[in-house]
Amino acid sequence: MQKTVKLRIKRQDGPNQPSYWEDFAIAWQPHMNVVAALMEIQKHPVTSDGKKVAPVVWECVCLEEVCGSCTMIINGKVRQSCSAMIDRIAPNGQTITLAPMTKFPVIRDLMVDRSKMFETLKRVHAWIDLDGSHELGPGPRQSQEDQETAYSLSRCMTCGCCLEACPQVNSSSSFIGPASISLVRFYNLHPSGSMHSDERLDAIMGDGGIEDCGKAQNCVEACPKEIPLVDSISEIGRDTTGRMLFGWLLK
Amino acid sequence: MGSDTSRARAESSKVRRVLVVGGGLAGLMTVVRLCEAGVPVDLVSLVPVKRSHSVCAQGGINASVNTKGEGDSPQVHLEETAYGGDFLANQPPVKGMCDAAPGIIYMLDRMGVPFNRTPEGLLDFRRFGGSLFHRTAFAGATTGQQLLYALDEQVRRWETVDVENERGERVAGEKMVRKYESWDFLSLVIDDEGICRGIVAQDLKTMSIRAFRGEAVCLATGGPGIVFGRSTNSVINTGTAASAAYQQGACYANGEFVQVHPTAIPGADKLRLISESVRGEGGRVWVPRDPREQRPGRDVPESAREYFLEEKYPGYGNLVPRDIASRELFRKCFHDKRGVYNTKRGANENEVYLDVTHLPQELLRKKLAGVLEIYEKFAGEDPYTNPMRVFPAVHYSMGGLWVDYEKSANGSLVMGSPRNQATNIPGLYAAGEVEYQYHGANRLGANSLLSCLWGGMVAGPAIAAYRNNVRRSSWDIPASVFEKAERRASGEFDAILGMDGDENAYALHQELAETMLVDCTIERHNAALDRVLEKVEEVAERTARIGVTDSAKGKTNQGAQYVRHVKNMVVLARVIAQGARNRDESRGAHFKPDFPQRNDADWQRTTLAFHQPAGSGVRESVRYERSFDYSLLGTSMHVTDEVDVSLVKPRARKYETAGAASAAAKVTPASAAPTGKS
Numbered sequence: 001m002q003k004t005v006k007l008r009i010k011r012q013d014g015p016n017q018p019s020y021w022e023d024f025a026i027a028w029q030p031h032m033n034v035v036a037a038l039m040e041i042q043k044h045p046v047t048s049d050g051k052k053v054a055p056v057v058w059e060c061v062c063l064e065e066v067c068g069s070c071t072m073i074i075n076g077k078v079r080q081s082c083s084a085m086i087d088r089i090a091p092n093g094q095t096i097t098l099a100p101m102t103k104f105p106v107i108r109d110l111m112v113d114r115s116k117m118f119e120t121l122k123r124v125h126a127w128i129d130l131d132g133s134h135e136l137g138p139g140p141r142q143s144q145e146d147q148e149t150a151y152s153l154s155r156c157m158t159c160g161c162c163l164e165a166c167p168q169v170n171s172s173s174s175f176i177g178p179a180s181i182s183l184v185r186f187y188n189l190h191p192s193g194s195m196h197s198d199e200r201l202d203a204i205m206g207d208g209g210i211e212d213c214g215k216a217q218n219c220v221e222a223c224p225k226e227i228p229l230v231d232s233i234s235e236i237g238r239d240t241t242g243r244m245l246f247g248w249l250l251k
Numbered sequence: 252m253g254s255d256t257s258r259a260r261a262e263s264s265k266v267r268r269v270l271v272v273g274g275g276l277a278g279l280m281t282v283v284r285l286c287e288a289g290v291p292v293d294l295v296s297l298v299p300v301k302r303s304h305s306v307c308a309q310g311g312i313n314a315s316v317n318t319k320g321e322g323d324s325p326q327v328h329l330e331e332t333a334y335g336g337d338f339l340a341n342q343p344p345v346k347g348m349c350d351a352a353p354g355i356i357y358m359l360d361r362m363g364v365p366f367n368r369t370p371e372g373l374l375d376f377r378r379f380g381g382s383l384f385h386r387t388a389f390a391g392a393t394t395g396q397q398l399l400y401a402l403d404e405q406v407r408r409w410e411t412v413d414v415e416n417e418r419g420e421r422v423a424g425e426k427m428v429r430k431y432e433s434w435d436f437l438s439l440v441i442d443d444e445g446i447c448r449g450i451v452a453q454d455l456k457t458m459s460i461r462a463f464r465g466e467a468v469c470l471a472t473g474g475p476g477i478v479f480g481r482s483t484n485s486v487i488n489t490g491t492a493a494s495a496a497y498q499q500g501a502c503y504a505n506g507e508f509v510q511v512h513p514t515a516i517p518g519a520d521k522l523r524l525i526s527e528s529v530r531g532e533g534g535r536v537w538v539p540r541d542p543r544e545q546r547p548g549r550d551v552p553e554s555a556r557e558y559f560l561e562e563k564y565p566g567y568g569n570l571v572p573r574d575i576a577s578r579e580l581f582r583k584c585f586h587d588k589r590g591v592y593n594t595k596r597g598a599n600e601n602e603v604y605l606d607v608t609h610l611p612q613e614l615l616r617k618k619l620a621g622v623l624e625i626y627e628k629f630a631g632e633d634p635y636t637n638p639m640r641v642f643p644a645v646h647y648s649m650g651g652l653w654v655d656y657e658k659s660a661n662g663s664l665v666m667g668s669p670r671n672q673a674t675n676i677p678g679l680y681a682a683g684e685v686e687y688q689y690h691g692a693n694r695l696g697a698n699s700l701l702s703c704l705w706g707g708m709v710a711g712p713a714i715a716a717y718r719n720n721v722r723r724s725s726w727d728i729p730a731s732v733f734e735k736a737e738r739r740a741s742g743e744f745d746a747i748l749g750m751d752g753d754e755n756a757y758a759l760h761q762e763l764a765e766t767m768l769v770d771c772t773i774e775r776h777n778a779a780l781d782r783v784l785e786k787v788e789e790v791a792e793r794t795a796r797i798g799v800t801d802s803a804k805g806k807t808n809q810g811a812q813y814v815r816h817v818k819n820m821v822v823l824a825r826v827i828a829q830g831a832r833n834r835d836e837s838r839g840a841h842f843k844p845d846f847p848q849r850n851d852a853d854w855q856r857t858t859l860a861f862h863q864p865a866g867s868g869v870r871e872s873v874r875y876e877r878s879f880d881y882s883l884l885g886t887s888m889h890v891t892d893e894v895d896v897s898l899v900k901p902r903a904r905k906y907e908t909a910g911a912a913s914a915a916a917k918v919t920p921a922s923a924a925p926t927g928k929s
Contacts, residue, residue: 044802064629066396154400155396
């Protein structure tokens, strides 16, 4: 018998509209992931009870878990839909549930608006203050150890998993979330980035800043790139405390 | 020139912005260079720029910094790039790129890219295809992602900087960069004089359509890999913007040159790349000597393995250029039926082994973890202990929009010339994979990140020069020009929403893609290409009978958007297939078994394709030209299809011999490890 993949998808026709669930059944293929299953719905947008519907809307770009686009809640867990392999999440043909992330406004179906994460990167000064892109010779030397730490932090895709998993990120809080705090650590670690570390620390000391972290430690569990987010928060927490206590001495 | 328009503001006292379309590496670099030249930018991107396809680049970026004492130099880099590209690239821009490469790596390093380091804290370099030198800087195996993020952050910094007028005063409410993310490019706005004055784009959140004015437009919209369906490309790489510009008169060059990467893993939705850096670090390609070998790869002893690349090409081994490696893998699987034997199916799969299990775990973890993780997650097998199973996949387009350059006295580029990166439509520029300029008939690995950044570095000053010298600002062009373009685009979109035929756009695209994939990639036969061209026409006709699956108005509608992309892909498919049909020779990625030799006498020339719209009883077609004229800032430029090979004299490629690619420079690194057992 032809194997099928069963999907139960939370849908929403547009921003601020009510949501509803629809079921789909798709022919199984080898190497199939959730994205491939959604692509099959595009080719044949019919629910399992035979109703012709609009195809399911979701975001995807790279399909190899480096762009962060296709993040959604799959069987109750936030993750990228490209790396959610059907045979592993539903080995016995169980129904797979798909829902949009809850910490961001829904645009349509599984597509959400994560622009607030990019805005936060502006707030925390997440860049090196480059004199210019012209030739100025080699950059500063760095130890292999520092490079390894930096590399582990710089793989953040701004996917939103850590914000979704964090209980402190919710509709009644302005907490910026773990991702950007970890990037503060990344830029403060760089030899020339560290020349502006105070600016970054100041940026995360106000409203919605690092103080709002409730130390639930869900973030590090949810991160698909295994970024040491809890280490980053405690390290940057120490730095902000130091700046709070002794910063005035330097003024 | 330029006296009647001030630099910061036009007469109408509007800020004179430039439009950059596409937020991958090339687009972002163009933006940075424009901002540094004092030119404000509107950046329009199909996706949030941080999610652009540049993130997929894995292995690294080339620059002859020569930190390993091998005698490497930009001259050798130029020679190997020209040789690897089978002498189809104009060499002055390539020289400019290779000369600038070390400075580009240093710039990235200063931006905070976490490149791997040597014990002294210097940048580390590894080997890549088509070279014996350690020339490739890398950040683990996610180099493209790291580079894109660094540029993204620099552009974000410019988003916070105010525009200043010529007296150094802030212009209220105007920032140097304004981003329009999740906007789809629809068309150029071209005025009655044939000058590009802006674009029309669609907001994908609301589907509203509007025109943008720009003093110039730079397309940095990437390649068209999705024309071939499943490939190593991101789903957004449909080439829709390049196709639209081509249909509005832009010349498309060398479209038939499409790179197939030798090592990818199969998937239902995508063929995921396994970076060449895996071989650069010592990974080895092999098949079992016994075509019916039952044992799993890791249990097959050394003596029962055929390292076919090392045996046939002792000089470069596993690091022969991609066109050659892909053909050898294809031959092994398709013609010799020697792919990995599947005991369950009782047949040979189209797969060969790519093996890193002999390499130290520590090296793999530090230098290749990012790509091995992809294998582990998607193939479901541990590549640290099992040889990976891979097969070739469509990867990169050497062809693209034709762009110009101005040659300097030393054979390189005149920086700041408005001709650099200029298309034949005045005011329209292009940079990155969307254009054709740097890779000839076959791109060397780790040269694409470089050409994206270099293209942006060249495009920025070129566009600034154009903007500062153009006779009229886009603000002085009547609003009616923009309204007309907007109306046309809206009309086209409304027509799509009204399509109620029986064809599904996704299924139709898949059908076209399968044909392109089977008959227009590694091996090309004229009879098969004729069938491809028939298929293209058939699909083109059937696109008129598409039924749109989503009729939603005023909100995200991916189904309707995709119809437009499919139509544009069909047009590019015709350019690719017709170019392949015409070129009766074998050069780089373009291989015809019936014409196995390179034919410099007849074909050492650039393919220059123009769109010929349908007219009185005549079908839409591709018009090929040997030369053409275009006008830039009031001067007429004459262009021919001749290739400038003034710096490296063409010769036959011989990767069997170590050092053949760098023979003119007369340096071969002593450490060259031809078998990959480094």
